[in-house]
Amino acid sequence: xxxxxAPDTNGAPLWLTxxxxxxVPCPVQHGTVISRAFDEELRGCxxxxxxxxEQSDPINAGLADRMFASLKFWQxxxxxxxxxxxxxxxxxxxxxxxxxxxxxxIEGVPQETYMTVVEMVTAQNSDTLHDMPNALHEAxxxxxxxxxxxxxxxRLVTRESLPPRIGIEQVQSVTWYGRLPGKGYTxxxxxxxxxxPPSYFPSEMLDEKEFERLEAHxxxxxxxxxxxxxxxxxxxxxxxxDQQGDYxxxxxxxxxxxxxxxxxxxxxxxxxxxxxxxxxRAAIDIFDEAKGGGLASRIKREYAPRLGGNWNxxxxxxxxxxxxxxxHLRGRVxxxxxxxxxxxxxxxxxxxxxxxxxxxSRLAAKAKHYPRTCLMILGEPGLRRLGGWKWVRLFLDxxxxxPLRWFSDYSSWRDRVDARQQI
Numbered sequence: 001x002x003x004x005x006a007p008d009t010n011g012a013p014l015w016l017t018x019x020x021x022x023x024v025p026c027p028v029q030h031g032t033v034i035s036r037a038f039d040e041e042l043r044g045c046x047x048x049x050x051x052x053x054e055q056s057d058p059i060n061a062g063l064a065d066r067m068f069a070s071l072k073f074w075q076x077x078x079x080x081x082x083x084x085x086x087x088x089x090x091x092x093x094x095x096x097x098x099x100x101x102x103x104x105x106i107e108g109v110p111q112e113t114y115m116t117v118v119e120m121v122t123a124q125n126s127d128t129l130h131d132m133p134n135a136l137h138e139a140x141x142x143x144x145x146x147x148x149x150x151x152x153x154x155r156l157v158t159r160e161s162l163p164p165r166i167g168i169e170q171v172q173s174v175t176w177y178g179r180l181p182g183k184g185y186t187x188x189x190x191x192x193x194x195x196x197p198p199s200y201f202p203s204e205m206l207d208e209k210e211f212e213r214l215e216a217h218x219x220x221x222x223x224x225x226x227x228x229x230x231x232x233x234x235x236x237x238x239x240x241x242d243q244q245g246d247y248x249x250x251x252x253x254x255x256x257x258x259x260x261x262x263x264x265x266x267x268x269x270x271x272x273x274x275x276x277x278x279x280x281r282a283a284i285d286i287f288d289e290a291k292g293g294g295l296a297s298r299i300k301r302e303y304a305p306r307l308g309g310n311w312n313x314x315x316x317x318x319x320x321x322x323x324x325x326x327x328h329l330r331g332r333v334x335x336x337x338x339x340x341x342x343x344x345x346x347x348x349x350x351x352x353x354x355x356x357x358x359x360x361s362r363l364a365a366k367a368k369h370y371p372r373t374c375l376m377i378l379g380e381p382g383l384r385r386l387g388g389w390k391w392v393r394l395f396l397d398x399x400x401x402x403p404l405r406w407f408s409d410y411s412s413w414r415d416r417v418d419a420r421q422q423i
Contacts, residue, residue: 006129007180007189012044013123015179016139022116023170026151027158030075036146040067043125069143071150072119079110118147136176136193144168167245168342171195220379224407226264227377230356233257237349247345248333254345254352255330258322261359262295262303267417268373269306271410275372283417296327306370307362318351318358325351364388371395372406 007014028034042065094100120143128135151166177190206214221228237253240246270283285291286302299319304311313323326348332338340348360378367374367388374383375392383389396403 006132007178009044009126009129009180011126012181013042013125014129014135015121015123016136017177017179017185018120018122018140018143019175020118020120020144020147020171022118022151022166024116024162024166025075025114026073026116026118026147026166027154027162028073028150030073032073033070034073034146034150035068035070037066037068038142041065041125042067042123043127045123067125067142068122069146070121071143071146072121074117074119075114076117077112078115079112081110083109120144120147140174140176141168163244165244165246167247168195169242169245216379219404220407223404224411225376226260226268227379230257230261230264233260234349234352234356237352241342241345241349245342247340247342248338250345251326251330251333251340251348254349255326258326258352258355259295261356262299265359265363265373265377266298266302267414268376268410269370271413272370272372274413280413280417280420284420287417296323307359307366309358309362318354321351322355326355360386367391372401372403375403376406376410 045065090100120140122139122143124135124139128138148166152164155162155164173192173194175190175192177185179185180189217228233253234257237250237257240250240253266286267283270286274280274282286298292298292301296313299311299313310317311319313320325344329338329340329344329348333340360382363370363374363377364383364386365388367383368391371392372395374388375396378386378388380389380392383392
């Protein structure tokens with residue numbers, strides 16, 4: 001945010017106005033004003049004169065010393081054309097079939113809609129203005145929390161197929177102005193800041209090495225690899241955080257990533273253990289939550305004996321961090337509808353990443369005991385990077401098993417385990 005010297009308000013609050021163009025329309029009437037009072041005290045307000053506009057409700061005297069955010073919605077008419085993608089498709093059809101003519105074009109199909117710009121007004125106590133960047137950050141987030149609620153609840157009313165949330169990360173830039181007591185807007189107290197970079201439109205396609213990685217991922221995912229699913233959920237979690245500003249779904253996706261990792265890891269190790277003496281009984285008992293508890297119980301009981309390392313959720317380490325910063329938070333989000341902050345979501349994603357790194361290192365250290373599991377989860381590149389490839393290479397040289405069959409064999413075995421749990 002812009003860095004400015006603290007303005008002298010003589011102890012009165014600084015009025016701040018933010019202007020934001022939303023990425024999608026918010027369906028409230030043009031000129032609508034929606035305000036919310038917060039518990040925080042608005043200090044020095046007796047030094048200000050506050051007058052309601054003609055459209056405003058009478059001022060509640062009990063709220064006169066409370067911090068607030070007041071939003072006014074401006075709806076600007078615009079027209080959008082949906083034929084761009086059809087034009088592109090027809091161009092390819094012409095190239096492939098020779099039918100039609102690109103030059104003929106298609107008559108546009110405009111749709112009348114609107115763009116929403118929000119004028120957001122709040123105040124900032126004078127004793128916070130010594131750090132203007134932080135004061136602006138705090139004031140803007142206060143206003144945006146109200147905007148997020150208005151947008152989310154308006155969707156319940158209209159049932160429109162709009163994106164489920166508006167997050168700060170979806171806004172590109174914000175313009176702000178401050179007003180001193182008894183003064184109007186001036187160029188001297190204001191500025192613009194970028195919240196997120198402009199929408200990304202790629203200019204380059206995959207190069208040869210990147211395409212080889214794509215083929216490797218496709219081969220693994222089509223054969224049943226769990227690591228690609230883990231990585232996919234982790235990527236979606238990061239996108240919810242950085243692009244959508246949807247912190248709750250970011251936490252949920254990070255939790256899914258970790259849970260798929262932990263479940264698959266234990267499942268594949270159990271499958272490998274039973275190859276010499278095929279059966280499902282031991283795995284059925286381990287995964288039976290009615291007998292042995294859920295994931296948290298399995299972590300305490302099953303992983304350390306097989307992989308070594310610190311799997312204790314009360315001792316400092318990656319597993320404790322996962323338990324406290326991700327698993328517990330995920331439960332609050334899913335069961336209570338808790339709305340996590342960005343900082344909480346960031347810690348959750350960090351915990352998920354740390355757990356993945358810990359699992360990879362522990363598994364690579366046990367390559368001699370679990371060569372199939374190591375190759376299925378880490379792959380040859382991962383084993384070469386983390387160590388352990390030597391043991392897996394020796395195992396492969398001594399067996400006529402085909403690694404690509406392992407995924408389907410495991411999947412069939414795991415289906416039988418899961419089916420027995422439902423009986």
